[in-house]
Amino acid sequence: MVLPLIKTHFSPLRSLLTIEKEEKDVLPTGPQSIVLMWKKANPPGRLHLCEDTPTGFAEQYKTLSSLGIPFSFSLRLVVCEDMAIKNEESLKTEHKVIVLAKNSTGIADLNKIYTIAATEGFYYNPRIDLKRIEAMWTPNLKMIIPFYDSYLYNNVVSNGMCSFVTSIKPAAYLSEHNGIPTDTAMNAALSRRVDDAAIVKAQTIYYPEAKDFDAYLTMRIIDKKSSMDKPNLPDMCSDEFSFQKWTSTF
Amino acid sequence: MDKHLLRFDFKSKILFFDFETQNLNLYKDFDLPWQYGYVLFQGTKVLKRGTNYIWWGDDYVVSPGAAFVTRYSRKKHKECGVDPAVAFKDLDDVVGEADIIGGHHVLGFDIFMWRNFILQMGKKVPEFTDWRWLDTLALAKAIHFQQVPPKDRLEQFLFQHKMLKTWPGKGFKFTLEELLKQCKIQYDPDQLHDALADIELNVEYWHHLKKNIDI
Numbered sequence: 001m002v003l004p005l006i007k008t009h010f011s012p013l014r015s016l017l018t019i020e021k022e023e024k025d026v027l028p029t030g031p032q033s034i035v036l037m038w039k040k041a042n043p044p045g046r047l048h049l050c051e052d053t054p055t056g057f058a059e060q061y062k063t064l065s066s067l068g069i070p071f072s073f074s075l076r077l078v079v080c081e082d083m084a085i086k087n088e089e090s091l092k093t094e095h096k097v098i099v100l101a102k103n104s105t106g107i108a109d110l111n112k113i114y115t116i117a118a119t120e121g122f123y124y125n126p127r128i129d130l131k132r133i134e135a136m137w138t139p140n141l142k143m144i145i146p147f148y149d150s151y152l153y154n155n156v157v158s159n160g161m162c163s164f165v166t167s168i169k170p171a172a173y174l175s176e177h178n179g180i181p182t183d184t185a186m187n188a189a190l191s192r193r194v195d196d197a198a199i200v201k202a203q204t205i206y207y208p209e210a211k212d213f214d215a216y217l218t219m220r221i222i223d224k225k226s227s228m229d230k231p232n233l234p235d236m237c238s239d240e241f242s243f244q245k246w247t248s249t250f
Numbered sequence: 251m252d253k254h255l256l257r258f259d260f261k262s263k264i265l266f267f268d269f270e271t272q273n274l275n276l277y278k279d280f281d282l283p284w285q286y287g288y289v290l291f292q293g294t295k296v297l298k299r300g301t302n303y304i305w306w307g308d309d310y311v312v313s314p315g316a317a318f319v320t321r322y323s324r325k326k327h328k329e330c331g332v333d334p335a336v337a338f339k340d341l342d343d344v345v346g347e348a349d350i351i352g353g354h355h356v357l358g359f360d361i362f363m364w365r366n367f368i369l370q371m372g373k374k375v376p377e378f379t380d381w382r383w384l385d386t387l388a389l390a391k392a393i394h395f396q397q398v399p400p401k402d403r404l405e406q407f408l409f410q411h412k413m414l415k416t417w418p419g420k421g422f423k424f425t426l427e428e429l430l431k432q433c434k435i436q437y438d439p440d441q442l443h444d445a446l447a448d449i450e451l452n453v454e455y456w457h458h459l460k461k462n463i464d465i
Contacts, residue, residue, distance in 0.1 A: 130365055156408050159416040181361050181378050185404045188379075214279060228280060228315040229273035234415070237276035237362050 002249040003174070003202040005074075005098075005146075006034055006049050010056025015225040016207040017243075019056070021063050024239040032208045035063055040100065041247050047071040050204070053126075054114050057107060074100040075110050078147065081163060083121035083129045094127060095151040097099055098144040100171075106140030110196050130166045133186050147176040147186070147202065156181050167196055174202040178240040203246040213239035254352075254401065256384075257460045260293035264384070265348035266456065267341070267356070268449045270320050273313040275291060276359075279368035282306060284327055286337070287445030289453050290344055296453075297347075301446035302340055305331025321444075338371045352384030354426045354452050355458035357407075358414045361445040379404055386456055389463055390424050399465050405465070412428045 001082050007015040009031065020033040022024050024131025047069055051058060057073055064071045081093035101107045111134050118126035147153065150173075171193045177183045190199060207216045217236065218228075226232045256262070268306060269283040280452065287301040296298050298455050341364075345351070353360050361378060368375050382403050388410035392399060395416065399406050430437050442448040 035440060141355055155414075157411045159392075159412060179375065181357070181365065182408065184377055185407045188404045201305070213277065215277050218279075228275060229315060231275055233276075237278075237365065239277070 001043060001201075002082050002246060003200055004043075004048055004243075004246050005174075005202055006035060006047060006243075007051060007204070007206055008049065008056060008060070008081065010060070011047045011052035011076075013219055014052060016212055016219065017205070019060055021067055025121045032212075034205075035067065037208060037243055038069060039067065041243075043247065043250060045070075045184055048074065048234075050076055051076045053118075054111050072100060073107060073110075074098045074144070074223060077113070077117060078125050078127035078135075079133070079151075080121075080123075080127050080129055081090050083117075083123075083132065084159060085102050086123040090123070092159060092161045093159060093163070095154045095164075096146055096170065096198045097133075097170075098146050098174075099170060100142040100144060102140050102142055106138070109136065112136060116185040130164070130168075134166055134205060135167055142171045145173045146204075147174045147190075148204070152190060152227050153186060157186055157240070159177075169196070172200040176202055176204060178204075179238045180235050181237075182235070203249065204241050205243050206241045207243075207245055209244040210239040212242065216241075218248050255426065255460075256465055262292060262349040262382075263292050263297065263347055264350040264352060264456075265290045266352045266449050266453050267345060267360060267364070268353050268445045268452065269360050269367075270322070270445050271316065271363050273316050274359075276362040276366075278369045281363065282310070282366055282370055283363050284310070284312060284322070284331075285445045286341060287447070287449045287451050288341065288344055289446075290347060291453060294457060295444065298344060299450070300340060300344065302332055302337040303327050303330040304334050304337040306334060333384040334367075334371065338367060338373075341367070348381060350384060352386065352452075352456065353449065354455075355385065355387040355414070357383060357385040357388060357410050379407060379440065383407050384465070385410045385414065385451060385458070386426075386429075386459055387424050389459055389465065390429055391416060391418070393459075393463055394418055394422065394424075399463070426455065429455055 009015045016031045016036060017034040018031045019035050021035050021038060026033050028170055049071060076096050076098050078094055079097050080090055091175060101110050113133060116132060117128040118125055121128045151162035151164040154162050160242050173190060175187050175190060220233055221228060224232060265288055267286055267288040270285040271283045272281050275281040282287050283304055285303050289296060290298040365375055391413040430451060437451050
């Protein structure tokens with residue numbers, strides 16, 4: 001089973017997916033509701049939300065619970081070497097981790113971590129260091145290492161100088177394959193560096209279908225303040241980060 | 251003699267290719283090539299060279315920026331352009347002969363354009379790691395940063411990606427033009443950004459580069 005990592009519009013300018021629970025609230029030519037798509041597809045397992053902020057959790061909880069859709073909530077956090085250091089060099093130490101809330105107390109713990117990241121740690125984006133996460137860590141949380149933008153990915157494929165020294169043992173390292181030219185090699189690199197038993201197949205989901213990639217790319221270009229002729233978005237070539245692709249895996 | 255080094259390898263067939271495209275978008279719906287050039291060589295011996303202008307139809311538009319840099323001529327494009335299927339087959343055939351694929355910034359751009367071309371033709375995208383890759387921009391940076399490429403093919407592939415994303419700071423240029431000047435390779439500036447001319451110069455630069463890096 002491929003783990004779906006769903007981002008919604010509560011991660012600003014990173015997803016075309018919304019969470020309306022009724023068809024009448026969705027325009028056929030507008031953003032589509034992942035809740036309605038999930039209901040229609042009726043897949044096994046949980047709907048895994050993996051957001052950049054916790055701001056939508058209350059509404060997501062209310063909607064999904066009312067429909068009886070089992071789900072989990074996680075935050076994709078930007079982690080750096082030392083959040084007190086705010087300069088260009090510190091950007092090279094940034095990478096991402098996914099922190100999953102195991103229960104409702106975990107949600108409260110996540111909110112506390114995010115609050116520090118968004119205030120004390122903020123530098124262009126909310127971010128936090130592993131030392132602080134460790135200090136705030138509870139048994140209600142689980143850490144997962146994403147495939148893209150992890151410390152491994154940034155060190156191996158990009159110019160990152162990321163360290164991952166922590167007493168928190170990641171529950172899993174995620175593996176994805178979305179047609180990006182480095183995916184195969186990066187998966188091989190992951191297998192060499194991490195115990196295979198810890199690797200879990202996943203699919204990040206930003207939009208409903210491949211045909212929606214044009215709209216997704218437009219949104220990302222607006223956010224970047226670049227242009228269609230020169231998007232300046234590294235590796236932005238794949239239309240496979242879709243719910244449609246994930247449903248084809250089962 | 252360290253036989254694994256390419257400077258001593260006279261058997262492997264190396265294909266360098268270069269695409270001229272509509273713009274710098276990496277997605278197939280927005281960027282397709284209008285020309286490609288290639289040179290297939292073994293050691294220093296050229297086995298094949300070729301170029302094709304690809305005519306996609308009257309709706310195909312090259313961005314003003316790309317047109318300026320490449321000295322794009324729509325008249326020439328239309329006159330010389332062949333059917334995409336013909337151009338694709340020619341490229342596909344020569345790729346099939348290659349053990350190694352290379353080019354300047356090939357891993358940062360041309361690999362995506364090749365992918366777009368394949369997808370547009372409705373074919374299956376191959377596993378890129380079935381070939382060994384040589385990105386002369388990445389390798390020039392590796393020399394600058396005194397980094398030795400890993401011997402393992404997959405790690406070498408990723409290493410070159412890392413080099414492409416590593417910047418040395420102001421004052422350092424790694425354009426093909428600049429690198430050719432540094433190693434005193436003569437060229438006609440007016441010929442740059444024609445796909446075949448670019449790739450022939452790139453191959454000449456590669457023959458100089460391989461002596462200075464253990465790959």
